[in-house]
Amino acid sequence: MSDINTIIKTELDAHPVKLFMKGIPSAPQCGFSQTVIQILSFYDVEYSAMNILENPDFRQGLKDYFEWPTFPQLVVKGELVGGCDIIMELHESGELKELLESATK
Numbered sequence: 001m002s003d004i005n006t007i008i009k010t011e012l013d014a015h016p017v018k019l020f021m022k023g024i025p026s027a028p029q030c031g032f033s034q035t036v037i038q039i040l041s042f043y044d045v046e047y048s049a050m051n052i053l054e055n056p057d058f059r060q061g062l063k064d065y066f067e068w069p070t071f072p073q074l075v076v077k078g079e080l081v082g083g084c085d086i087i088m089e090l091h092e093s094g095e096l097k098e099l100l101e102s103a104t105k
């Protein structure tokens with residue numbers, strides 16, 4: 001495993017719900033990231049967010065790690081759930097609630 005993959009794995013092990021985004025939750029720097037932050041605010045869930053604009057190694061490393069080319073990336077228990085479109089769909093279908101609840105169990 002390359003160094004960045006090891007660092008990503010350590011980060012994911014430490015945070016059951018992890019959002020890789022552009023900007024920070026109080027000041028998203030992209031509309032897609034902003035939408036996911038708004039959706040997460042509907043849930044009583046603790047999450048950790050990383051600004052990939054300030055972490056270029058993660059920005060490229062995550063694209064390779066998850067084979068997913070864009071941000072945001074929401075990761076629950078080490079598994080990529082998806083980006084903005086998927087999170088919106090899962091929110092509307094009610095599946096996101098279950099997923100987030102499973103993260104704390």
Ligand SMILES: N[C@@H](CCC(=O)N[C@@H](CS)C(=O)NCC(=O)O)C(=O)O
Nearest residue numbers: 030032069070071072083084085086
């Ligand atoms: N359809 C995507 C939209 C996200 C997207 O297009 N993100 C772009 C612009 S913010 C991106 O991350 N590009 C790669 C990069 O900037 O490294 C989703 O559902 O998340």
